[in-house]
């Protein structure tokens with residue numbers, strides 16, 4: 001049996017900070033709610049969402065600093081102690097992932113209220129928690145509803161929107177890796193999930209000229225793609241359609257670089273290199289990233305080329321069960337240097 005769980009409502013529009021209660025009532029989520037936000041997202045939208053919820057709900061809140069197991073445990077404890085019935089996450093990928101895992105562990109629903117369009121975890125069923133003995137995402141449940149307020153998301157620096165493009169363009173190489181694993185290792189493959197995931201990547205390439213403007217239409221284009229990409233992961237039952245070798249490269253950078261860049265920025269650069277290894281048109285990918293002003297090389301990522309090479313050589317060790325173009329043995333230092341130089345990454 002293959003279980004596909006998807007959000008029941010997706011709201012995309014302007015001025016939605018007072019709509020969380022309405023959605024919760026419609027979905028009969030209950031009286032007692034826990035709102036999670038970060039120190040910045042509390043000021044950006046969290047405080048106001050809380051204020052509106054207070055009109056009809058028993059509201060509790062927690063400030064989350066990062067996507068760590070300690071924060072997940074703190075949230076689970078709060079849910080238990082206060083007898084919380086549902087959670088709303090107001091923030092970036094880290095806050096949403098903490099809410100996703102904590103609500104999953106507590107067997108209650110959560111609403112995703114993204115403040116950035118920088119990652120495709122907004123509507124996905126998997127959560128990425130850094131110190132969970134694994135550097136990659138694990139299975140949880142998708143949000144019961146997604147409320148994407150374009151005005152809020154537009155307050156984020158433009159860099160976050162470009163990172164969202166990087167996280168989506170990476171679906172091109174992720175799906176290639178998935179097909180490879182299907183053919184070589186007999187891994188389960190869903191043509192439907194793969195097509196949906198590719199559609200998000202193709203849409204950002206097609207709409208790069210609109211996205212680069214950084215206006216409300218740009219945010220709408222990126223958010224819709226990120227939600228579809230998350231749904232593709234839910235259909236597949238794993239992050240396979242949106243995470244291949246380019247994500248392993250980004251996860252490796254998170255481990256070794258003194259100051260990693262944004263997740264989506266690193267995945268975008270990883271996609272250029274992995275597309276080259278797959279024999280895809282990597283120039284077209286680089287061109288799109290350049291068009292939306294996303295980083296395309298080590299310098300723009302703010303990461304020393306030495307870490308780029310090292311990340312390329314250790315990427316295959318991050319999640320050995322996920323077969324990719326890097327194979328079982330990964331890249332030699334020479335091959336890594338060559339790929340990074342040819343693609344202009346170093």
Ligand SMILES: NC(=O)C1=CN([C@@H]2O[C@H](COP(=O)(O)OP(=O)(O)OC[C@H]3O[C@@H](n4cnc5c(N)ncnc54)[C@H](OP(=O)(O)O)[C@@H]3O)[C@@H](O)[C@H]2O)C=CC1
Nearest residue numbers: 038039040041092093094115118119121124126127128156
């Ligand atoms: N589960 C999944 O399927 C996926 C998960 N991910 C995960 O998501 C994370 C990346 O998410 P990302 O959003 O890039 O980064 P973070 O959630 O880590 O946020 C980065 C910073 O941006 C701030 N911020 C959030 N919204 C705004 C805003 N509107 N204006 C100004 N600053 C803002 C945050 O504030 P504050 O300090 O208040 O939080 C934080 O300081 C990674 O951990 C990655 O692994 C990525 C893709 C898929």
Ligand SMILES: O=C(CO)COP(=O)(O)O
Nearest residue numbers: 128136137239242243247
């Ligand atoms: O970032 C993701 C998809 O964009 C999730 O992938 P991981 O499972 O590699 O963490």
Ligand SMILES: [Zn+2]
Nearest residue numbers: 120167247267
């Ligand atoms: Zn990602």
